[in-house]
Amino acid sequence: MTARNLLLGLLAVLIAAPAVIGAYPLAVLILVLHYAYLGIAWNVMMGFAGLLSLGHALYVGLGAYVAAALYASFGLPALLGAIPAAIVATLAGLGIGALGFRFRVNGVYFALLTIAFAEFTRILFDHMGWTGGSSGFFLPVEHGQLNPIALRGPPVLFYYVALVMTAGAFVLARSLMRSRLGYAWLAIREDPDSAAASGVDVFRARMAAVAVSSALTSLGGVFYAFYYNNMYPEQIFSMARSIEIILAPIIGGLGTLFGPVLGSFVLTLLGEGTTGLLEHFGWAAPGAKQVIYGLALLVIVMVQPAGLWPWLAKRLRIGRDG
Amino acid sequence: MAEALLTATGLSKSFRGLKAVNGVSFSVGQGEILAMIGPNGAGKTTCFNLIAGAMRPDAGEVRLAGQSVTGLRADQICRAGIGRTFQLVKPFAGLSVLDNVTVGALNAARHVAEAKERARAVLDLLDLGRKIDEPASSLTLPDRKRLEVARALATGPKLLLLDEVMAGLRPTECDRLVEILAGLNRRDGLTILLIEHVMRAVMKLAQRILVLHHGEQIAEGSPEAVVRDPAVLDSYLGEEAL
Ligand SMILES: Nc1ncnc2c1ncn2[C@@H]1O[C@H](COP(=O)(O)OP(=O)(O)OP(=O)(O)O)[C@@H](O)[C@H]1O
Ligand SMILES: [Mg+2]
Numbered sequence: 187m188t189a190r191n192l193l194l195g196l197l198a199v200l201i202a203a204p205a206v207i208g209a210y211p212l213a214v215l216i217l218v219l220h221y222a223y224l225g226i227a228w229n230v231m232m233g234f235a236g237l238l239s240l241g242h243a244l245y246v247g248l249g250a251y252v253a254a255a256l257y258a259s260f261g262l263p264a265l266l267g268a269i270p271a272a273i274v275a276t277l278a279g280l281g282i283g284a285l286g287f288r289f290r291v292n293g294v295y296f297a298l299l300t301i302a303f304a305e306f307t308r309i310l311f312d313h314m315g316w317t318g319g320s321s322g323f324f325l326p327v328e329h330g331q332l333n334p335i336a337l338r339g340p341p342v343l344f345y346y347v348a349l350v351m352t353a354g355a356f357v358l359a360r361s362l363m364r365s366r367l368g369y370a371w372l373a374i375r376e377d378p379d380s381a382a383a384s385g386v387d388v389f390r391a392r393m394a395a396v397a398v399s400s401a402l403t404s405l406g407g408v409f410y411a412f413y414y415n416n417m418y419p420e421q422i423f424s425m426a427r428s429i430e431i432i433l434a435p436i437i438g439g440l441g442t443l444f445g446p447v448l449g450s451f452v453l454t455l456l457g458e459g460t461t462g463l464l465e466h467f468g469w470a471a472p473g474a475k476q477v478i479y480g481l482a483l484l485v486i487v488m489v490q491p492a493g494l495w496p497w498l499a500k501r502l503r504i505g506r507d508g
Numbered sequence: 509m510a511e512a513l514l515t516a517t518g519l520s521k522s523f524r525g526l527k528a529v530n531g532v533s534f535s536v537g538q539g540e541i542l543a544m545i546g547p548n549g550a551g552k553t554t555c556f557n558l559i560a561g562a563m564r565p566d567a568g569e570v571r572l573a574g575q576s577v578t579g580l581r582a583d584q585i586c587r588a589g590i591g592r593t594f595q596l597v598k599p600f601a602g603l604s605v606l607d608n609v610t611v612g613a614l615n616a617a618r619h620v621a622e623a624k625e626r627a628r629a630v631l632d633l634l635d636l637g638r639k640i641d642e643p644a645s646s647l648t649l650p651d652r653k654r655l656e657v658a659r660a661l662a663t664g665p666k667l668l669l670l671d672e673v674m675a676g677l678r679p680t681e682c683d684r685l686v687e688i689l690a691g692l693n694r695r696d697g698l699t700i701l702l703i704e705h706v707m708r709a710v711m712k713l714a715q716r717i718l719v720l721h722h723g724e725q726i727a728e729g730s731p732e733a734v735v736r737d738p739a740v741l742d743s744y745l746g747e748e749a750l
Contacts, residue, residue: 382561
């Protein structure tokens with residue numbers, strides 16, 4: 187079996203799925219795709235360029251708020267609002283990157299910097315009156331509407347949008363990984379001094395990684411805003427959200443293309459499955475999902491630290507990058 | 509001597525008061541092989557770091573083919589035409605041998621496919637052709653040394669800086685690498701500046717030798733003259749090396 191066949195098979199199943207599954211499985215699959223997408227975006231920084239961001243909720247939040255506010259205030263359709271949303275998030279990312287890379291804030295300290303900015307922005311939005319402050323921001327919902335350009339419609343619309351976004355991000359990540367820039371990223375991840383000695387402009391390549399990652403992540407935020415129609419600074423910019431984003435790629439396999447997708451499937455299904463099971467037995471257990479995520483992370487880190495995908499790829503005899 | 513490719517003038521660098529390199533001046537002619545020798549801590553690697561842009565000199569100037577490259581970043585120096593190896597090898601451990609070399613080869617290629625071709629050729633030259641798919645982390649030390657040379661060579665340098673690439677090689681492996689480097693110099697006119705403790709290699713390769721001691725040049729000249737210089741014998745080589 188080749189990676190290509192596996193992917194095309196999976197894509198075919200996912201395209202056909204809405205025709206045969208009910209509303210709840212569809213909602214779960216939307217979540218799977220959303221986190222796969224965000225995982226791919228985050229992985230560009232961590233998995234490719236070796237830049238640990240623990241503040242990716244910042245870009246989700248900025249993307250969500252910018253696109254939502256432009257829609258609510260000026261009726262700008264989501265597809266157009268996505269452009270300023272991505273620009274704002276990218277500028278934020280580049281600002282953090284410039285600060286971190288110019289002043290040689292590396293590794294864990296860079297991660298702390300990303301957390302600081304996400305937290306700072308959360309507090310800012312908490313106190314910003316015109317986006318509703320801490321009581322949240324809401325998008326008007328009209329039932330029976332169908333306007334793909336504005337991202338208004340039934341869940342199945344969001345399902346296909348999430349599928350297109352994930353497939354698009356996958357293809358983009360794949361071509362980037364095989365490009366000049368991709369080689370520069372991998373080299374920097376492995377050894378920045380050595381990369382520079384090989385002619386890689388480390389600062390520029392890192393900035394490019396941040397730009398790609400933050401722009402992609404913000405589009406995930408736009409999706410979030412129009413899918414849920416509500417956002418609270420407390421949630422959307424939270425540290426918990428940032429952690430949620432990084433779990434799928436870590437469990438699936440850092441720096442791999444398919445890892446974030448596989449990781450998201452496994453995690454989301456585990457999480458939803460457990461919650462569903464507990465509810466079935468009448469046990470309300472808030473936080474059960476987090477416990478499951480924690481356990482999954484624990485098992486992976488101890489048994490297969492490189493992630494599920496490299497392990498599975500070897501079983502299936504699939505080439506290294508899949 | 510032909511026109512100088514590299515000229516260092518008054519290079520100096522101190523670490524917390526310690527003068528690691530102190531007013532070193534020399535030049536490397538176009539197509540020449542110059543060896544830099546001296547005892548441990550003499551400042552040889554620091555000299556390389558100053559030339560290659562890994563550190564900024566406190567004073568002094570570096571010129572490549574007449575152009576000042578002083579204070580440029582390491583990647584800019586690389587693109588200007590200086591390839592360097594690290595004494596403590598720094599492979600991209602998680603990448604394959606081929607990818608390790610492709611990164612550098614991208615400087616001299618228009619696209620990735622061409623860079624890979626180029627990397628393969630360089631790896632063949634260094635007898636690593638059969639290990640291109642192995643992760644660099646699995647290589648033995650001699651292979652890592654050769655990989656280090658391959659990565660520097662792939663960038664398409666006018667000047668190659670080699671920092672103790674013979675250390676840890678068996679005599680036959682050392683002779684083989686000497687042969688490869690001599691060939692590159694003879695055929696392609698590659699200019700080489702090498703730091704080396706293995707005198708066997710130095711005597712075979714070097715057209716001239718520069719001796720550093722406590723950050724200062726104490727001798728410079730033909731191999732035959734330098735190894736008989738009393739100051740050099742005293743501080744570094746000693747009687748037994750001959
Ligand atoms: N980054 C650094 N920070 C502080 N001191 C340094 C640094 N690099 C080198 N030194 C010091 O500068 C002096 C010269 O070191 P250098 O590595 O240049 O010597 P070397 O001639 O290459 O020696 P060897 O033959 O052992 O490789 C030594 O005393 C060393 O401890
Ligand atoms: Mg040294």
